[in-house]
Amino acid sequence: MQIGNVKIETNVALAPMAGVTDLPYRLLAKEMGCGYLVTEMVSAKAILYNNKNTDDLMVMDNKEHPIAIQLFGSDPEIMANMARKIAIEKKPDIIDVNMGCPVPKVVNNGEGSSLMKNPKLVEQIVTAMVKACPIPVTYKIRTGFDDTCINAPEIAHIIEECGGAAVAVHGRTRAQYYSGKANWDIIRKVKERVSIPVWGNGDVTSGIEAKRMLDETGCDGVMIGRAARGNPWIFREIKEYLETGKIVERPSYEEICDMIVRHASMLCEYKGEFTGVREMRKHFAWYTAGIKHAAALRNEANHVTSLDGMKSLVEKMREELSKI
Known part of the structure; x- marks a missing residue:
């Protein structure tokens, strides 16, 4: 175009x-x-x-x-x-x-x-x-x-x-x-x-x-x-x-978890940790929409205040999703 x-x-x-x-x-x-x-x-x-x-x-x-x-x-x-x-x-x-x-x-x-x-x-x-x-x-x-x-x-x-x-x-x-x-x-x-x-x-x-x-x-x-x-x-x-004309498979749970960590890290680098983590909360909700048993994780994400906290939550999510 x-x-x-x-x-x-x-x-x-x-x-x-x-x-x-x-x-x-x-x-x-x-x-x-x-x-x-x-x-x-x-x-x-x-x-x-x-x-x-x-x-x-x-x-x-x-x-x-x-x-x-x-x-x-x-x-x-x-x-x-x-x-x-x-x-x-x-x-x-x-x-x-x-x-x-x-x-x-x-x-x-x-x-x-x-x-x-x-x-x-x-x-x-x-x-x-x-x-x-x-x-x-x-x-x-x-x-x-x-x-x-x-x-x-x-x-x-x-x-x-x-x-x-x-x-x-x-x-x-x-x-x-x-x-x-x-x-x-x-x-x-x-x-x-x-x-x-x-x-x-x-x-x-x-x-x-x-x-x-x-x-x-x-x-x-x-x-x-x-x-x-x-x-x-x-x-x-x-x-x-x-x-x-090929249909690409939807991302795996691993890909989603990796992307959340990467996106959060980029936001913190660009906007500072205080703002970046808080803005990441809504993105976390969007990334996990439709995933079974993710409602509790989304609630936890709303209380995360540090990048390390967000990474820890994603690791917890990764572990829980591996059992599905």
């Missing part, structure tokens, strides 16, 4: 997720075959006002390319100026814009998926950003705001007309949040409406589902969000299935 001047070798992407797609997790996804990475979303206003926390969100590793830094906001001038600033200073391959976030504090501020209700403002934002930014600018949208406003094809057309380089479509409205079934038909209609690359996002949990989305919608690539939580192996599975 080609987005502007950026070549993406494998058309499987990691969707941006706040509190999930930080540097350590992105590196794991990349190792597993993910072709394109996107950071957690960063407020354009926060960058403008030099909020210290935003710098941490934009740290990248050389091994991550191609990667996009994702911005959110609603002021065309601020969005344009911050896109240019970040493109020059941080040197991502792409600037992505979140027009799909459903969280109330974002939507109530006229940002995220609220923009789906305002095509004129979308036009102003895209026009300003594309003019100011020296690298490709892409946009992530939803099917619409709610059932009365299913307008993704129209919004995608505006994005293309104003110079946007690609669009990712989450097949749900803002009103749905993450519930119900993703509407792949709207993704297909977006692809039919525009000639720029289209990422399809929503309900892809396997290589078979990824292939089905590509076939049914005609989209250029699949973007994986919640199915990647606690499951970096999904990128290996999808890549292999799309390239060879």
Whole structure:
């Protein structure tokens, strides 16, 4: 897939997720075959006002390319100026814009998926950003705001007309949040409406589902969000299935245990032990979802306060799983 001047070798992407797609997790996804990475979303206003926390969100590793830094906001001038600033200073391959976030504090501020209700403002934002930014600018949208406003094809057309380089479509409205079934038909209609690359996002949990989305919608690539939580192996599975038609076996309990230790160690190295261990608790829950007798282990994980404690818990888990 080609987005502007950026070549993406494998058309499987990691969707941006706040509190999930930080540097350590992105590196794991990349190792597993993910072709394109996107950071957690960063407020354009926060960058403008030099909020210290935003710098941490934009740290990248050389091994991550191609990667996009994702911005959110609603002021065309601020969005344009911050896109240019970040493109020059941080040197991502792409600037992505979140027009799909459903969280109330974002939507109530006229940002995220609220923009789906305002095509004129979308036009102003895209026009300003594309003019100011020296690298490709892409946009992530939803099917619409709610059932009365299913307008993704129209919004995608505006994005293309104003110079946007690609669009990712989450097949749900803002009103749905993450519930119900993703509407792949709207993704297909977006692809039919525009000639720029289209990422399809929503309900892809396997290589078979990824292939089905590509076939049914005609989209250029699949973007994986919640199915990647606690499951970096999904990128290996999808890549292999799309390239060879082979179904890769799910990771063994040993692989899962090893990955938890590695992920925890990377988080502690990157964020410090205090923060890293606490953030690892939710990842531990995702890694162990669906594993028999893991509920008690998840409860224990919520009380772990050190990396050694997390490693000890994983060894206990390894021993218990060996008996299954």
